[in-house]
Amino acid sequence: MGAAIKSTISNEYLPNWQKITELVHLSREIDRVEVEDLVPSRQMFYQFSAGGHDVAQMILGGQLNHKHDAITGYYRSRPLLLNFDVKLDDVIAASIFKNGGYSDGRDIGHVFNHAGENGPSALPMCGGVGAQFTPAIGWAQAIEYHSKTLGNKAYQGAIAVAHGGEASCSTNGFWSAITIATTLNLPIIFYIEDNGYGISTTSDFQTPGQNIAANLASFKNLHILDGDGTNLSETAALTYEAVSHARSGKGAVLLRLTVPRLSGHSAQDTQAYKPAEFIENEKKRDPLLKLEQFVKSEIMSPEEWQQSQFKATNMVAKSLKSAQSRSDLNPDLLTKFVFSETDETGQYIAAKKGGLLAAGDKFLPARTESDSQGPRINMIKAIRQTLDFELKSNPKMMLFGEDVGAKGGVHAVTAGLQETHGHNRVFNTSLSEEGIIGRSVGMSMAGLLPVPEIQFRKYADPACEQLSDIGTVRWRTGNRFAAPMVVRIAGGFFKCGDPWHSQANEVQFLHAIGWRLAMPSNAEDAVGLLRAALRGDDPVIFFEHRSMLDHAWARRPYPGDNFIVPFGKAKTITKGDDITIVTWGAMVERCEAAAKVSGKQVDLIDLRSLSPWDKDAVLSSVKNTARCLIVHEDNITAGFGAEISATIMSEVFMDLDAPVKRLSMPDIPSPHAPSLLDVAVPSVQKITDKILEITSF
Ligand SMILES: Cc1ncc(C[n+]2csc(CCOP(=O)(O)OP(=O)(O)O)c2C)c(N)n1
Missing domain, CATH: 3.40.50.920 (Rossmann fold)
Incomplete structure (x- = not known):
């Protein structure tokens, strides 16, 4: 078991060095087999070693032990994943085009996901650098919502961890996430491993002075920790402090650890751009050397250390064999799970995380016949009334966007809803569409129903990356994850036009994979389509046409609280x-x-x-x-x-x-x-x- 490490911060924390050692051996052995065998024999194509980053990740991984913790990682996060209850066979199968793995051959093996049932989850990774930050924010905000608004004590003390390299701190997603985390005081750790290079680009291009932690030192509500990720005691102490801070509800943390990148960016990268001396120095900084020195002096005998290495070699060899003997991928399933699917009884085939079934709400039976008797109302009121009823029916639904709170949105659609449903369920956001849509990903995967608003169609542009990744998530994880949400977007021409507020461009979402899109022409259809969207299990773009919102022609009687217009049925x-x-x-x-x-x-x-x-x-x-x-x-x-x-x-x-x-x-x-x-x-x-x-x- 663990031995006390010298910590300037706390003596309470005892890392399990034996487990850390075993996991680092395992991670290095997987890397070795991939680089020496699987890549050269073309059994796999993409290999991103985390050698040098790995020891620090194991120290963090050992502390992610809450059932509702989640990480959003990147291609160098696999050591973190090994701390979760994933099957080693799956880890290997994920890269070698065999069934199983995390995506059934649909995504790169290092781009993983893991729906932890009784332990932490790894939300589906994206290949886009920086795309990991705002979904982690959504998870952190969902933790708060589950525990404080819904009163679910099981979420208390859970945290989100967004993991990236120093170059990822230059992205829009990073800055959007920092703003949200610090304005809302969310339980999140920005865990940054700084190896000094983004592929071949040195970190002086990413932030002045090459230290993002130093530059963020004065950021309010952000607890900054900075240290050497190869120094075991320092890393353990800083990591413990980061996790304790976030878990205790004190708000967001940025933990930066400097680490060497002991290999090329990927297996194909020769690192010709790095000075030879620098590479030599990186080798000397290998944290595994320090781990060996430390555990051999305090925890394990040389024989036990060797046994741990043998164990890793045997485990990987066995799992490789088992993964190689798995069935080949079935091309007949290629188009399965672009959208949600139902079984023969009409029930949704649930994704492991995210979706209507996870929300578990019961609705009254839907009607496709309007029971309209009342006065004709405009589309604004019709949409508002529908949102109001669904908010009442589904406690997991949240409505948010720029100005949707007290003002009721710039189109007045959400007027009064914050008063009725409270600030936790209907709220303003910072001005970041990446943040609005990105956080919806984490919320949805945490079982909530996010209903974000984009003020004008053109302003969905800053959220393009998240929108595109949301549409593909069910497919690329083989239905392990889904991110249903209803994105309300106002757009189209009004009394006048202009290049910014009057775009329709609905076709962009039709070309994107995995999105449903409704564009109602009148109040009755708006009610029915919106309700179908809110009770469906797919991400939906709900287009609210500016010139129809208060158009006399579009006014219709409210068709009832359970009226639904099924998608794909023209009138x-x-x-x-x-x-x-x-x-x-x-x-x-x-x-x-x-x-x-x-x-x-x-x-x-x-x-x-x-x-x-x-x-x-x-x-x-x-x-x-x-x-x-x-x-x-x-x-x-x-x-x-x-x-x-x-x-x-x-x-x-x-x-x-x-x-x-x-x-x-x-x-x-x-x-x-x-x-x-x-x-x-x-x-x-x-x-x-x-x-x-x-x-x-
Ligand atoms: C949005 C985006 N732009 C460019 C790339 C190509 N790319 C992949 S990794 C990378 C460098 C990232 O470096 P860093 O975040 O420091 O992580 P490291 O690889 O050093 O661990 C780049 C430019 C990408 N995947 N996504």
Whole structure:
């Protein structure tokens, strides 16, 4: 067992040096086998050794012992993972294209995940440097929510750890996370291992003076710890202090440890850019040498040390054999788990972490029939009423974004909800879309239902990396993790346009993997689609069109508290045999007006949701009318109309009597002046002209 180390901070903590030794031996042996055998024989492609970082990681790993602790790591975090209850066979299988592992061959072996059932979890890693920080914030905020708002004592004392190298401290995600952690006093450790290089780039490019801890010394609410990650007693003491600080509710910690990188950035990297002297010095700093010296003098005999090495060699050899004998990957499963899936009884196949089932809430049965009796309300009120009811029904739901609190959002949609549901459930955030969306990842994986708001469509851009990673998480972890959430985004033109507040660009999310997208044209559909999103098990973009929020045409009676519009079901607004018009969002009202003006019998289809979109409704209508016009607000090139048109061509080409036409904005940003906007956005006149052109073809 452990021996007391000299600590300037506390004598309470006794690291289990024997276990640390065994795990470091194991980690080094996996590295050795990978570098000497698996990479050269092309059984694996990507290898990132953590040699030099590993001893410090084992010291930290030994202290992550709370059931609800979680780490977000990066490709050099595998030693930390070895502290959790993962199977060694899985660790090895993950890299060599065999079934099992953490992703069934879908992701790089070092890009791991681990859904700890009774111990810590490793949230799914991302290949993007810096993407690990804001999801860890979400986990930390979820710990607070579970323990303080929901009163679940099991979360008390849990922490999140975000692990990165010094170069990752230059990223947007890092700064966003630091702001949130320190303004909210969250239980999180920023655990930074500084090896002085980001691939070949020296750390003087990352922060002046090359020490992020020194530069953050005056940051309020951030406890800074800085030391030598090869000095065992110092590392153990600093790590203990970091963990104790975060666990005791005192707020966020940044722990920076300097370590050598004893190999290239990856197995292919020759390190030709490092001076030979520097490499020699790194070898001398190898913390394993120091560990050997220390444990042999105080804890293990030389024979026991050797036995630990043999044990690691045998374990890795055995696991490698077992991993190699696993079945090969099944290409038939390649497209499984892009979205949530249901079993034969209609129940969701639960992800191990994240999702509706984890939330475990029971809802009244949904109705697809509106029981609308009341007055016509605008879309703002309809969305607000739906959010209000769902917040009441689901204690795990949280609503947040810039200005959504006391002001009720810049579009007034969330007005009054903070008063009703409290500051823990409806709250303002810092101005960081990366932070708004990134934290939603950790919250969702912790079993909550985040409903973040993005103020204007264009301002989702800073969150692009998180959005794209969220969509792929279920697939890349083979359904081990999912991150369902409902991202409310206001966008599209209003009375005037402009390049910043008036973009639609919904197609970007349709090209992204794993997102559902709804774009309602009216208040009734907004209620039904939003409720379907909030009770579904996938990430959803819910597009609130600015010009429809208070449009008279879009006002409808509230259709009831359990009214749902299933995704992928279009609505036929008018029936006709002359031409099919396919449209959505703000264009529906204009198309309806144009249909009337044209005097033609128009089969007008409002798609309502674009992922999935109702192909059957479109194809069967076109089969009947033989003519089709697609109208959208988004730009023409690679707009969603191109997808619909291509589908019609390939599925029902022989039924057509005229070419399929698209009408949209030209390829320009939205213009500000109303006179220019009128020309840019498809008008009733332009739509009418197109109807007549196509019907007279
Ligand atoms: C967003 C992003 N940009 C670039 C890369 C390519 N890249 C991978 S690792 C790396 C250097 C990271 O260095 P650091 O964070 O210090 O960690 P270390 O590898 O030194 O442990 C770069 C540039 C990436 N993966 N993600």
